[in-house]
Amino acid sequence: DAKTTQPNSMESNEEEPVHLPCNHSTISGTDYIHWYRQLPSQGPEYVIHGLTSNVNNRMASLAIAEDRKSSTLILHRATLRDAAVYYCIPGGTSYGKLTFGQGTILTVHP
Amino acid sequence: GAVVSQHPSWVICKSGTSVKIECRSLDFQATTMFWYRQFPKQSLMLMATSNEGSKATYEQGVEKDKFLINHASLTLSTLTVTSAHPEDSSFYICSAPQAGTEAFFGQGTRLTVV
Numbered sequence: 629d630a631k632t633t634q635p636n637s638m639e640s641n642e643e644e645p646v647h648l649p650c651n652h653s654t655i656s657g658t659d660y661i662h663w664y665r666q667l668p669s670q671g672p673e674y675v676i677h678g679l680t681s682n683v684n685n686r687m688a689s690l691a692i693a694e695d696r697k698s699s700t701l702i703l704h705r706a707t708l709r710d711a712a713v714y715y716c717i718p719g720g721t722s723y724g725k726l727t728f729g730q731g732t733i734l735t736v737h738p
Numbered sequence: 739g740a741v742v743s744q745h746p747s748w749v750i751c752k753s754g755t756s757v758k759i760e761c762r763s764l765d766f767q768a769t770t771m772f773w774y775r776q777f778p779k780q781s782l783m784l785m786a787t788s789n790e791g792s793k794a795t796y797e798q799g800v801e802k803d804k805f806l807i808n809h810a811s812l813t814l815s816t817l818t819v820t821s822a823h824p825e826d827s828s829f830y831i832c833s834a835p836q837a838g839t840e841a842f843f844g845q846g847t848r849l850t851v852v
Contacts, residue, residue, distance in 0.1 A: 671831045671843030672782070725772060726841060728782040
């Protein structure tokens with residue numbers, strides 16, 4: 629599994645954009661980049677995933693570097709409900725077997 | 739979206755007893771499910787892969803005789819913690835992938851062994 633590096637924590641104010649970075653320099657050519665988040669005392673939930681091109685969905689955007697060694701999860705307008713631990717996980721799409729790193733604790737201030 | 743339900747949400751048991759945790763995929767079939775464990779302020783660690791109709795695959799260091807996994811149907815996997823001890827107290831989470839893309843997680847079960 630590719631090793632990932634994420635900031636331990638980040639802070640944001642409500643209504644402001646948040647950019648959560650992830651380095652995955654050892655990612656293989658066929659690995660997707662998945663992002664999940666875990667709210668306090670809950671199981672993780674899917675946020676977004678991509679392979680090479682930038683991706684958008686109703687929750688977030690994913691910007692993937694051209695060399696695929698890093699990616700950035702973008703929350704366009706943070707809300708208090710976005711306070712969670714965000715995990716960047718390189719891996720295949722099949723079977724949902726995920727290797728979680730330490731993730732980034734996002735704090736959103738009102 | 740797809741839903742994975744875990745039961746119970748929390749359980750307290752006495753040391754030496756066994757506890758069963760259920761994981762159900764409510765609106766899709768899952769031939770494979772995964773069980774994770776999460777200690778306080780730590781990340782999720784994969785314990786085992788649950789395979790419908792066959793034996794589970796355990797990660798290195800996870801005792802298969804202590805953590806019994808049964809995946810008897812396409813919508814239900816169970817994890818039984820046998821002879822539980824206080825060090826087994828943790829947050830147990832299951833997941834099931836749908837259509838080989840995203841994984842759906844249960845809400846987790848907080849086990850406290852006293």
